[in-house]
Each structure stands twice: as structure tokens, then as C-alpha cells.
Amino acid sequence: MDLDALTGCLASSACLVTQTTSGFIIGMLLFLVAVGLTLIFGVLKVVNFSHGAFYMFGAYFAMTAYQFSGSFALAMLCGAAGTAILGLIFERVFMSRVYGADVLMQLLVCYAFVLIFDDVVRMIWGPEFKSMGMPAAFQVVPLFIAGGVVPPYYLLLIGVALAAAMILGLGLARTRIGKVIRAAAHNPGMVSALGINTGLIYGGVFALGGMLAGLAGALAAPVRSLTPGMGFSVLIESFIVTVIGGMGSILGALIGALLIGMIRSFGSLGFPLFTEGLMYLFMVIVLVSRPTGLFGKEVA
Amino acid sequence: MTELQAEQGAQALEVSHEAKTRRNRDALIALAVFVLLALLPAVFSSKLLLDFVIRCAAYGLFATSLNLLVGYTGLISFGHGMFFGLGAYGFGLMMQKTGVPVPVAFVATLAITFVVALVIGAICVRLKEIYFAFVTLAFQMLIHSTILSWVSLTGGDQGLRGGIPRPPFLGIDLSNQLHLYVASCALLVIGLFLMHRIAQSPFGYTLRMIRDNATRASFIGIDVWRAKLTIFVLAALFASTGGIIMALFVSGAYPEFAYWTISGEGIFINMLGGVTTFLGPMVGTVLLLILNDTVTRLTDYHGLVLGIVILFFAIGLRKGLMDFVVEWYAQRRNGDGERR
């Protein structure tokens, strides 16, 4: 434990800015993964245990696209679109077969794919650590805000993630498709009785969730190292986020992700050995006091 | 079809001293199995075979204890492996740091497991099924990350190295492979016998009621939370015993023992063998270990092959092997299919 480092940081504006930015980065990436998880759970009532794999694929797709084209925008696009297609196929071919089966079967199918996807990545990209490198456009002098160092790429990352959150929130609230998705979450039987193809919605939601996780992976690729299995710890953390925020709540996922981001960022100063432990501790406190999460509704 | 039915056939109630003779019979079977296993080295002197049986004992205890949760109580724990890891590390550390006799370390490790399981269980067993699965998984990851980051105690990602001292006690020398083999078999048989007794006890039927319909169980006066917590802790003790056998076998402990994949494998073993019979997980353990060994020999992409096998079972068959055996047996016994 190193409380001096923590209090020292809290007293210095430079450190405060640096740590807060890093907390935002962690939080926004987690949010993109967690919001897909929570959306899929909300509509399909399935916890996609293999969701971390989409994050991983997003990163690898982006890296490959960047190496071939040198275009950062194209890399992001490939990361997001590639995982969207992957999500669609995954849902239609495999997950759709275990709806209605018990949770054990759903978990097993996802478990199988965690193993398969990790090995597929090892086959294609190799087992060693890879890195995409920071795109040239962002290799500029970092910004100094109140004495703290903030790389411009961080701002882009936060901006893109926030934009995705806004588009998603507005899309679900205002558009027709959004309404259908929300209706499907409440009453799938009714939606299909109205002549709407629920299979299409389910596939679409999975594709959307996969796309968001893939986008997170693509955004993370320049700042994180890539390795098979990189998705799993992200999956666990985003699950913790959804537990804290409440399963099925997008706002909850955002707040939960930011909380976890800050806990990780500041916790690594004060409790370097117990940073992850802090996260779990926080989850336990929330679970014990509010079993359905901060923004979760009791599902009857 | 439940085991009680299988034994009773279509007869009326015959409770009285019938139960006692059945229990004696179970004890005799357990003893016979142990003697057979213990005599095995006299017939096949292959070291590989003995190693295989020791690993079966470790994973078998773990998987069967998981079935007490998954199959009997309907609690799908995705973090049961944490107790396997806790057993291995607890025992290994105890032997390395304190130098107490083996039996003392064994009991002390179980005591630690008891306390940890009680705390984690008290938090988890209130949660609904998918939450329960993932929060147990989260605790598993917490224990795993603690092992990785607490390098001074656990050796971090290198694991407990330098071997675990195994001083002889009561004439048993666990550093001798044959002694370790016999001890593992004894622990396995005793563990299975005890778990079978739990499953067949009134408490075992309380668990079945909770699995089937927890609300109704509470309306006939059962304290569901307490019963779930009790079986969570009991299952943890057996999983921990499996971990202790593993630590003795490899003379060390590695972070993989506490990693979530152990829990995943445990769930898959249960699926593979079938959760509707007591011995299903044991059958699943033997199958998975054979499968693992074969696949590891043939390819580097062990997860890919294993994943496809899991998919085949989960999507294709939707049942474990022992489930098929039981169904086939039931159909043969009474073709009318009245009692399913």
C-alpha cells in the first residue's frame, strides 16, 4: 500500500489530470465493451461470455488493416465492421441454437468459442505480443493541461467513445429500430406477433454489440499490446461494469465503466498490488447493497 | 429419473432398515474400489498410468464437487476452480513456510478453504443464476490476480517453485510415487463416498428441491439461503482436496491452478459426463484427461480442438454420456417410458 503516492497525486494538479485522463481511457474502452454485453443481455437474455473475443478481434483487424493501408481511419473501420460481421455469424449459426436451453449450455457454447477464438488468433497472428504503433498523425507534441500530460490520441479515443455512447443512446430512444429493439427486450413474443423478424433483431443486436467491442479493440490497438487472450480480462472487467451499473442499463454501463476506470487509475497509485482487488471490492459493496446494480431494474 | 427410483423400482415404501443396509453396501463398494485401485500397480507397473490416476483423483474430486452445485442444487458456479487453486497454494505454502506435518497442513488448508468459501458464498448464493455464475467467476479472477501480484508470497507467475517438502508421516512417504498414488486413491474414494452420502442424505434431497423450485422449497419451511451456502462450502472443501492432491503431484503450485479455465473445464467435465448421475463427472474427468493428453500430443492448438468438442456436445448432443446410459437403461427396464 502506498497512500503517500495517492495523497501526493491528489494534491498535484498535473498528476490529477494525468490519472483522470488515464481513468477515462480505461473507462471508455470498458464502456464500449460493456454496453454491447448489456445490450445483448437486455434483448437476448444471454450473457455473451465470449464478448471479449470481439474486443480482441477488433484490435487485430485494426492492426492488420493499418499495416496494409497505413490509414488509421480504415483501421478503425475494419476493426468495427469486421467484428460486426463476426458477431452476426456467431449469433445466427451458433448462439441462436441455444436460446431457451439452460444457462449451462449457453455458457458452454461461449466457453468453447473463447478457446477457439484465442487459438484462431494464435494461428493467424502468432502467440507473441504485437503492437500496432501510434499512427503518424498522432505522433505530435502532447497537450499540457494544468501541468498534466495528455496525448492527443487519448482525446480522440474519449471523443469517439462518447460519440458512440450518444449515438447509441439517441438511436435506441428516438429511432424506429431502437424502439423495436427495446420492445423486443421487454416482450419478444409480442414483437414477433407484430410481424417483425426477431431473428433479424437478435442477429442485429449481436452484430451491434460485436461492433462496439471491436471498435474498443481497434481504439485500444495503438496504446495496448495485442496478444491472444487479451479479451478475457476485458470481459471480466466489463462484466463487473455491468454488474455495478445494472444489467441492461446503458447509462449504468457508462457510469460503471467510468467508476472502474477511475478506481484502476487512482488505485494503481495507492494500492499497486491490490488494484484489481479494489475493483472486486467495489463490485461486492454494490452487489450487497443493491443486488440489481446502481441503475438496474428488478426483473420479475 | 432419480437414483432413489432406480433402486426402489415400482415398489411401495420400504424405508426402515433398508437404508442402513444400502449404506453398508456403499461402504463395501467404496472399499472394494479402493482395494482394486491400490492393487493396480501390482498388475500394471506403468508410471504413466499411476500419474494418470493421480490426476484423475485431483480433477475427479473437483468435478464431482462442482456437480453437487451444478447438478444437484442448480447453482452454476463458474468460479469453483478458485477452491482448487486455494487448496494447491494453501497446502504448498503451508508445507514450504511452516514445515508442519502433512496431515496438519491438510487440515489447516481445509480450514482456510472453509473460511474463504463461507465469505464468498455468503455474498454469492443470494444472486440469480447468471449473476451467480459471473460473480463466482469474478472472485476466481480476484484470487488469480492476487496470486500473480503477491510475488513475495506466491512467486507470482512462476508459481511455488523449489518443490514442496513432503516429510514422511505414519510410514507414508508422499515423495514416493507409489505412496502418493495410494494416498490419492484413498482420498478420491473417501471423497466420493462422502459426497455420495451427501447426495443421498435428506440434505441432498433438500438440494434437489431447491434446484427444481426454490420458491416452493421455502414454502415448506426450508431456509434456501442457508442450504445453498452449506453446499457451497462443502463443495469447496472437496475441490480444495483435489487441489491438495494436485500440489502433491506436481510438488508445487502454479497460477493456472487458480485460473478461470479450471472452472470452465470443470463445467465441461460435468457436461461431458452428465450431471444427472453421481458418477457422471468422474466419467467426464477420465474422458477429458484422455482427450487433453491426446490433443496436446497431436497439436499446438489445443483450445481449438477442445472448443470444437465442447460445441459438439453442447449444441449437437445436449446431454452428457452418462445421461444417455441412464436413459437407455431406463427404457430397457420399463418400455412404457412412464417414469422419465
Add this chain to the structure above:
Amino acid sequence: MLEIRSLSKSFGGVKATDNVTLDFADGSLTAVIGPNGAGKSTFFNLITGALTPDAGQILLNGLDLAGRTPPEIVRHGIGRAFQVASIFPSLTVQETMLAAVCADQRKASVLHRRFPLAETRDRAEHAMELLGLANKRNRTAATLSHGDQKLLDIALALVLDPKVLLLDEPTAGMGTEERWRMIEKVRELWETQKITVVFIEHDMDIVFKIAPEIVVLCYGRILATGKPDAIRRNEAVIEAYLGTEHHAGITV
């Protein structure tokens, strides 16, 4: 004696049970009726601990049970059966009964003995005989007919030797003939077991023929209580049924 005193429960402003005060004398047979949404099931859920009352008392022989958990309330002698048969699908009829007696004898967590316990046998046997399930003892509950599942649900409540038995629509989902058989069974149990029985019922023919006492609930309040003849002539009751519901059950 089961006395309900000023029992209240609301859900987000809707008063599902509104200041209900009622007495159920020992050995009485009472039907609870009321239009859909009258709060009948909520009333049962409050008494049995499935819901916690906002206010009021539930006195069983003077002991207040309000706010206690279902297992505690069951142990004090209030048993219940459910509108949708609530059973243990994978257990046989016999196992269900034996396990329930086990729970009643506080032996649900016994580890060192083998199921079934000899001392649970007679009571389990008796309950199966009472409800005519003895010849189906080895059938798993899931394979029973709808009517038998309802009987098993009642048997589960009865095998615990309750002082008060609450039956939530024992005839739900049954054809006319089966309904009458079921309600005759309920009446027979009441007569032979000498326990207090309260049941919810929609079929007015059944209610007026069978129940010596009737309680009418409407919007969470007690509209009327009394003998069938008095209820039949009660203006408020007729108004509630004819005014708000298309229920043609009341034909005087």
C-alpha cells in the same frame, strides 16, 4: 384462530391490500372472491410471507407473523398451495412427500443419514392416501396430469400438518367436472382434517355451494363478509361484479 389486523400493502401508489381486518375461526372454511385484480393473491402472499406488509398484523393464535420469512411462517402452521401448481418436477410423488415431512421435522439439513428417513414414512403415506396419489407414488411430478399436479401441490401443504391451509384457486385451469371433483376433495379434507381452510375461487356456483363463509375483496378492500345468502343479496357485491366485470357468475 387467524386474525388479520389492518393489513396494508401498496405497489407504487396502488393499494393492493388496503387496511384489511378479518378473522378466520379455527376449523372454518372460507372462500375469498373478488373481481380480477381485487388483491386476492396479494392477500395470500402477505399472509404467507412472500410479500412484506407495509403495515398491520397477522396473528396466528395471538402470535404476530407479519414481516417474517416464508419458512418461518410455514413452521408456525400456515401452509399454502399455489394457483399454478408449484411442485418439484424431477422428484417423484413419494420423494416429494418424504422430503417435505423431513423439512417439517427440521431434518432438511441432516447429512449423516440416508434419505428417506424411517420416521417420515407414515406421514408421507397418510398424505398420499388423503389426496389419492398413493398409486402414483413413483411417478415424477413433471409427468403427472394437471389435476394431479394441483393435488400434489395441496398435498405438499397438507403433509406439513398446518393449522391454516391457504389454497390459491385450487380449481384453476380445470374443466367443469374436474373442478367439482377438486372442490369436493377440498371440502372433504376440511371436514376430515379439522383445519382452517381459506381458498380463492372464481366460480360462483362452487363458492355459494361449498363455502360456509365468504369474503369479498375489491380494490384491496373488504367489500363484504358473511354467509352465502347474505353475500348473494349484498348490493355492494352485486354492484362490484355487475358494474365492473362481465362476470356472469352471480345468478340469484
